[in-house]
Amino acid sequence: MTLASTRTATNVLDDMLVPRGSELTHRLMRGVRSALYSHTVAARRVTLAAGDLLHQTEGADGRVYFIDGGAIYLEHYSPTGRRTIIDVLSRNDYFGEDSLPGMPNQYIPAAVVDTNLIVLDTAVLRDLLDDASICDVWLHSQMLKARRHRSLLLQHTTSDCEARLAMRLLDLAQGFGTASGRTIRIGLKLRHEDYAAMIGTTRSRVGLFLQRFTDRGMIRRAPCGSLHADPRLIVDYLMERMGLGPGRLARPDAVA
Secondary structure, three states, rough: OOOOOOHHHHHHHHOOOOOOHHHHHHHHHHHHHHHHHHOOOOEEEEEEEOOEOOOOOOOOOOOOEEEEEEEEEEEEEEOOOOEEEEEOOOOOOOOOOHHHOOOOOOOEEEEEEEEEEEEEEEHHHHHHOOOHHHHHHHHHHHHHHHHHOOOHHHHHHHOHHHHHHHHHHHHHHHEEEEEEEEEEOOOOOHHHHHHHHHHHHOHHHHHHHHHHHHHOOEEEEOOOOOEEHHHHHHHHHHHHHHHOOOOOOOHHHHHH
């Protein structure tokens, strides 16, 4: 697998790896939380147990859901029942805004672990966005979401399943990770079938890929079952898979 670019290896990986708007979403959530405790804003809370579904895909939901704690899968099922995990959202992320124009949801939100949500109806969100500071952060977070979706699409169209799994591990480390020496402990304990639904392959192939990553020192399993990832080794592996060695990136017609 090769990837041509006129830029550096870091630039190429930036195109492929999915960004998370941590600081932006934290700022947005601060505004939402303050509104939640205001008597003038009709926001409400919903609690989901691990495995619970929030709503089905029929019709427009017309609400935005902010994750106050926990994690959410955005799942899609094909007519034949094949499951796809479109994204995994962490605390301070939000979803549902794509249904605000009256379009039906394209996914089913499912709680990965016990999860708390703040729910805003369209009218409530509109009132919140009258605050210029909240509106500015909202717009920037929407732009970052669009870039994230493009990055996920690039992964699926230009990378094979093994490389996609490595990229998703980096993403999970960013969204759910805790530093532990040189490695990052990923807080979510996911099943092989969950990884398979993220990258479009089978459980058995996920097991094979994870074993290869373990053999290379990219990941390790702790006795408690949690996964520890070494981001530096994962990035080195991705550069190797993409053929991004030194001097391999610039095209002959690139302008210095």
